Amino acid sequence: MSELRRDPLNGRWVIIAPERADRPNAFLRRAPMDEPMSSPFLPGKEQLTPPEVFALREPGSSWNGPGWNVRVVPNRFPALRTETVLARKGTGLFDQVSGTGAHEVIVESPDPRGHLGTLPQEQVQRVLSAWAERIRDLSRDTRLRYAQLFQNHGQAAGATVSHPHAQLIALPLVPPDIVEELAVARAHFEEKERCLTCDVLAQEREDRSRVVLETATVLALAPYASRSPFEVQLFPKAHKSAFERTSDAELAGLADALRLVLGKLDVALEKPAYNLFLVTQPLREPDAPHAHFRLGVRPALALWGGFEWGAGLTINPTAPEEAARFLRQTEVPS
Amino acid sequence: MSELRRDPLNGRWVIIAPERADRPNAFLRRAPMDEPMSSPFLPGKEQLTPPEVFALREPGSSWNGPGWNVRVVPNRFPALRTETVLARKGTGLFDQVSGTGAHEVIVESPDPRGHLGTLPQEQVQRVLSAWAERIRDLSRDTRLRYAQLFQNHGQAAGATVSHPHAQLIALPLVPPDIVEELAVARAHFEEKERCLTCDVLAQEREDRSRVVLETATVLALAPYASRSPFEVQLFPKAHKSAFERTSDAELAGLADALRLVLGKLDVALEKPAYNLFLVTQPLREPDAPHAHFRLGVRPALALWGGFEWGAGLTINPTAPEEAARFLRQTEVPS
Numbered sequence: 001m002s003e004l005r006r007d008p009l010n011g012r013w014v015i016i017a018p019e020r021a022d023r024p025n026a027f028l029r030r031a032p033m034d035e036p037m038s039s040p041f042l043p044g045k046e047q048l049t050p051p052e053v054f055a056l057r058e059p060g061s062s063w064n065g066p067g068w069n070v071r072v073v074p075n076r077f078p079a080l081r082t083e084t085v086l087a088r089k090g091t092g093l094f095d096q097v098s099g100t101g102a103h104e105v106i107v108e109s110p111d112p113r114g115h116l117g118t119l120p121q122e123q124v125q126r127v128l129s130a131w132a133e134r135i136r137d138l139s140r141d142t143r144l145r146y147a148q149l150f151q152n153h154g155q156a157a158g159a160t161v162s163h164p165h166a167q168l169i170a171l172p173l174v175p176p177d178i179v180e181e182l183a184v185a186r187a188h189f190e191e192k193e194r195c196l197t198c199d200v201l202a203q204e205r206e207d208r209s210r211v212v213l214e215t216a217t218v219l220a221l222a223p224y225a226s227r228s229p230f231e232v233q234l235f236p237k238a239h240k241s242a243f244e245r246t247s248d249a250e251l252a253g254l255a256d257a258l259r260l261v262l263g264k265l266d267v268a269l270e271k272p273a274y275n276l277f278l279v280t281q282p283l284r285e286p287d288a289p290h291a292h293f294r295l296g297v298r299p300a301l302a303l304w305g306g307f308e309w310g311a312g313l314t315i316n317p318t319a320p321e322e323a324a325r326f327l328r329q330t331e332v333p334s
Numbered sequence: 335m336s337e338l339r340r341d342p343l344n345g346r347w348v349i350i351a352p353e354r355a356d357r358p359n360a361f362l363r364r365a366p367m368d369e370p371m372s373s374p375f376l377p378g379k380e381q382l383t384p385p386e387v388f389a390l391r392e393p394g395s396s397w398n399g400p401g402w403n404v405r406v407v408p409n410r411f412p413a414l415r416t417e418t419v420l421a422r423k424g425t426g427l428f429d430q431v432s433g434t435g436a437h438e439v440i441v442e443s444p445d446p447r448g449h450l451g452t453l454p455q456e457q458v459q460r461v462l463s464a465w466a467e468r469i470r471d472l473s474r475d476t477r478l479r480y481a482q483l484f485q486n487h488g489q490a491a492g493a494t495v496s497h498p499h500a501q502l503i504a505l506p507l508v509p510p511d512i513v514e515e516l517a518v519a520r521a522h523f524e525e526k527e528r529c530l531t532c533d534v535l536a537q538e539r540e541d542r543s544r545v546v547l548e549t550a551t552v553l554a555l556a557p558y559a560s561r562s563p564f565e566v567q568l569f570p571k572a573h574k575s576a577f578e579r580t581s582d583a584e585l586a587g588l589a590d591a592l593r594l595v596l597g598k599l600d601v602a603l604e605k606p607a608y609n610l611f612l613v614t615q616p617l618r619e620p621d622a623p624h625a626h627f628r629l630g631v632r633p634a635l636a637l638w639g640g641f642e643w644g645a646g647l648t649i650n651p652t653a654p655e656e657a658a659r660f661l662r663q664t665e666v667p668s
Binding site: 001002003004005006008011012013015016017019020077078079080081084092093094095096097098099146148149150151152156157158159167169171172173175176177178196199200203224225275276277278279296298300302303304305306307309310311312313315 | 335336337338339340342345346347349350351353354411412413414415418426427428429430431432433480482483484485486490491492493501503505506507509510511512530533534537558559609610611612613630632634636637638639640641643644645646647649
């Protein structure tokens with residue numbers, strides 16, 4: 001039996017429709033990216049990218065040469081550019097902002113194979129600290145209002161390069177979905193003096209049916225109103241508003257949990273393509289009692305169709321309780 | 335040079351980033367559905383579907399037999415069901431509505447090949463009147479609040495059947511995107527006593543740069559803040575709030591324009607997969623001076639990635655002015 005569910009964090013509805021899973025070809029099955037495509041990010045080929053803006057390097061290695069563990073470079077095909085002068089303009093009913101921003105690629109390993117679910121734990125932690133470092137650095141540019149960190153892994157998830165990497169797009173405005181979510185969270189806090197996400201985590205920890213994994217510091221959930229099959233969200237259990245102000249100890253815990261979740265998805269769904277993204281506070285905002293960051297992971301199993309484009313409401317054929325049960329039972333080979 | 339643009343109809347931003355189009359594999363290239371897959375909708379095979387709820391038939395033909403031009407049946411894998419008793423429930427922070435609704439398939443031709451861009455004009459008009467008829471009929475069920483009409487054409491657009499068909503999902507709530515858009519339109523009307531869409535159409539008819547096609551009754555635009563490449567929206571030029579109350583003459587004009595737009599996309603993009611969807615008023619609402627229906631068409635050329643999932647803001651590598659210029663020049667063989 002299907003049902004409609006409302007996501008308490010943003011008010012969006014989804015249709016959970018298990019019967020739809022019985023359709024022929026209900027799920028995308030495109031080849032996962034096991035065979036690496038030719039990589040522009042290999043050590044020794046640093047000249048193929050624009051000069052690096054940040055790297056975690058072995059002692060004695062030189063900038064733009066080999067010897068790095070994590071390397072950050074500007075995207076060669078940027079959606080936004082720091083060189084663009086910030087300008088806002090209206091033409092009749094139309095509003096426009098110049099494409100001022102940053103678009104960086106965070107190369108997550110010298111090895112072109114694998115992803116955050118297969119890299120060693122200490123490397124995943126380095127990657128997360130590089131994400132945080134880049135957001136901290138970009139926040140110094142006061143024209144920029146929000147940094148969207150994300151990963152596309154596998155062709156079905158929109159990746160055009162298989163070498164493990166994340167991207168960071170810093171924007172001159174706060175994305176409307178973030179504005180909306182923060183407004184919902186602020187209203188909850190003003191009424192109850194509690195963080196809405198903390199309240200959701202408390203309810204989920206009691207209920208257990210959607211818990212994928214719980215560690216000392218992280219709760220990973222198949223969210224109540226999952227927009228797509230096997231979506232997983234990872235939250236710090238302790239209230240924390242800005243990802244980039246996470247301590248090294250907290251990052252280590254998050255790296256552990258993320259690696260385990262991605263490892264479970266690899267086993268359960270046979271190395272799916274996936275998207276990963278961070279939802280955090282706007283840049284330079286002080287820690288807020290209502291804002292609570294999270295990481296979202298969405299295996300690329302379903303396409304948006306005309307229904308989703310029209311109604312802005314998705315149909316998810318996998319109940320999150322089913323996904324969570326399956327992922328809880330999935331063992332990751334060590 | 336890229337820029338951010340705001341859609342005046344709903345306040346959503348997009349990044350128009352032409353440089354992104356230079357990436358290798360920037361666009362999806364999956365086989366269009368030229369070779370029809372085996373069809374469950376063929377004349378003479380009416381037993382393969384649930385019993386029909388509506389059909390436009392040749393005189394003398396019988397229900398659930400051959401002789402139809404357009405045939406409407408319940409979806410075999412429904413997202414929502416009319417039999418489900420409507421119930422609303424809260425559990426702590428979580429809100430839920432039973433999966434009460436309708437999910438119908440509108441088979442648009444006895445011929446399993448082609449689509450609305452290739453069917454004869456009179457058949458396209460029949461299809462549009464069947465859409466309207468089904469929405470009118472479903473509006474009699476007062477549990478249902480909104481009818482989402484859509485099409486997925488081609489595998490890359492999420493279709494699992496190539497036989498030309500649309501789908502209609504009637505929901506027990508108004509989708510949040512529609513609520514939001516109507517609120518924006520109502521605020522504009524309250525301030526100015528004018529329909530926001532009518533104002534946008536006036537500005538676009540003067541500007542011309544995003545006009546794909548203008549007929550006596552329809553304006554087809556590459557919208558200012560197109561969310562994906564070669565998106566086209568079709569509007570009745572005269573103010574009209576509810577699609578299902580369109581007259582036969584208006585439907586004929588819309589059918590003409592829609593057929594021509596889809597024909598142009600077929601030539602320009604080499605038979606792309608696409609999604610089509612209707613944006614209209616909630617069921618049973620009286621004609622409103624601020625609501626103006628439209629049809630949207632989105633060729634399935636790009637996937638959502640982590641950026642779009644995280645920020646709810648899309649990156650479109652094709653400026654709508656470029657798309658409109660290209661489509662204006664595209665000749666459709668008659």
